[in-house]
Amino acid sequence: MPLPSDDETVPLPSDDETVPLPSDGDETVPLPSERETASVGSSGPAVVGSPVRRVLPRLTMANAMIAVLLALLGFTLVVQLKSNSTDASLENARQEDLVRILSDLDAQKERVRQDIEGLEESQRQLNSGAQGRQAALDEATRRADELGILAGTLAARGPGLTVSFMPVSNPIGASRVLDAVQELRGAGAEAMQIAGGDGATVRIVASTYFLDANGGISVSGRRLTGPYMIMVIGDPKTMQTALNIPGGVVASVSGDGGNVAIQEREVVDVTALSPPKDLQHARPVS
Template sequence: MGATPRPRGPLARIRRRPESDPTPAQARRRLRAITSLRMAPGQVVAAVITALLGIALVAQVRAQDEAGLSQLRESELVALLDDVSGRVDALQREVVELEADRRQLQGQQGDVAAADAARQRLESYAILAGTVPVEGPGITVVVDDPDGVMTQTMLLDAVQELRDAGAEAIQVGNVRVVASSHVGVAGGAAAGTVTLDGAVLVPPFRILAVGEAHTLAGGLAIPGGFLDSLRGAGASAQVVEDEQVLVDAVRPAPDPRWAEPVPATPSS
């Protein structure tokens, strides 16, 4: 028997509708379902407002990025550049020192170098903990506040600005500033009773900081910072850069109550 002849002409263009194609009734039901999903007027307004807010936010961020450093004054740019340069120099010195330590530890005098490195680390930790007096280049800030206008926030700003500028040791009045130091107010929120670690700061008092002197002075001179706020409130402050600043206030070595060191385990 021969094969069934394939249709030609118009019949060849007639194709069977796939079973997946919807019937007219199904198409009408789907159309009604789609039209029923139209957003309510309130939803449309909310969507438009959200889109406009997004566009405005993006425009504001771009405008601030474009302004950038162009809005700063020359003195602010100099202070910022000095701060960045100081940080770069400090990091480069640290890299050189670490590479020298590694070479010594890998050499024939490894035990002696290891002991010397441990001693240096102990000295560094003692300085950070405030258990030993230190001296070096830095600044002295004499704060004269006869009306007691300085607040907790101002003193916190001063400490944070000095730390950000790379101060290795800070002393306020007769109190050594360490990681656990806290600023408070004696007898409530009255002005002129700012305390540091419980000690009342009686004007005039000095703030001593050891570090790169010019960078430290620039850190305090940022607009809206400690010096601006203090002078704006009616007090005065004088910053003196010096090649030798003595931070002689010390704190007792802490005696941990709860923490205990974990014994070292030999590496496998």
């Protein structure tokens, strides 16, 4: 039965308010030892002060004290509740708890540091792998660019020459243009395009062919009319020398009744593109 335990508090001498001195009932006397000290502490002033208390404006003084104390209680209660609800637990923790937490954190830090080391190691490995991959990618890109320029699928820019073929008495034949292209190739030309008099341009690649067409030439099926201008990227001096050798391109064109003007350029733009061809039979051997 729960009731006896509840009623137990009544007979306990410590709990009983009427047990202490009748002059001042001790409100907070439950523990015997504490009651002794309390009664000793309070009996002294009580004896001396009992007549004074009757005389003094008891209501104002005592009630003011009680009011102040209770206001203080409410204040601290709220403050404590607030600080408890808002604080992280650390601020209220005791020293030994803090030491334990600190050692826990130290152990955790050690573990995490080892994790960091492992991760950094793997990062290094991955980085070196990535660097190798990046280098391979750069190399492949560079090769692709070179091959693109050679195959005519990429625009190119660099120092070189512009070679103009101007017909004077006879139109320029396709064989003369082909001679010039071969001569330029032999002199180390890296990218070439040929422009006709109407401004149409054709990239000159390995498979480009030149045919005589009526009143002009056909370059890989594209019909151009004179005057022609070849823009070529390569070493200007070598190419100029190659074109000007006795019995070479310049001499033979002049002999056929034409004129060749060679102009050295710091920057030549070869912008015409040759459409890439799908290979049907050849396969790379890796």
